[in-house]
Amino acid sequence: MKIIVDANIVFSGILNSNGKIGDLLINSRKSFEFIAPDFLRIEIRKHHKRLSEISGMTIENIMESEFQICKDINFISEEQIKLSAWISAMKLVSDIDPKDTHYIAFSKHFKCKIWSYDKILKKD
DSSP: OEEEEOHHHHHHHHHTTTSHHHHHHHHOTTTOEEEEETHHHHHHHHTHHHHHHHHOOOHHHHHHHHHHHHTTEEEEOGGGSOHHHHHHHHHHHTTTOGGGHHHHHHHHHHTOEEEOSOHHHHOO
16 A cells, blocks of 8 residues: 655654654555655755754764664655646645645655645545
């Protein structure tokens, strides 16, 4: 089963790789194919310092946790997503949260659900 993972899920896994979310991201390769937009890699690295401050972990520990959490996520370039999926996604989120456009477009392109804490993204 394919699932689009959003930034908050990945950040939660990094902050607590031994928790339920971390466990699912690390140990569910046989059951789920996790997919994320390529830009999420940049977002994670941009927030290393903040994640370190929140967790009390060193940057090195954050990076190791990031590696473990992300090793089975299939990061896909935004250019691989059909234009029609982008247009549809933009229409859906333009007046809600344009930052969610990526996740909606990926969900439409791959015809799968989004794993998110965002209640609006969870609606189908």
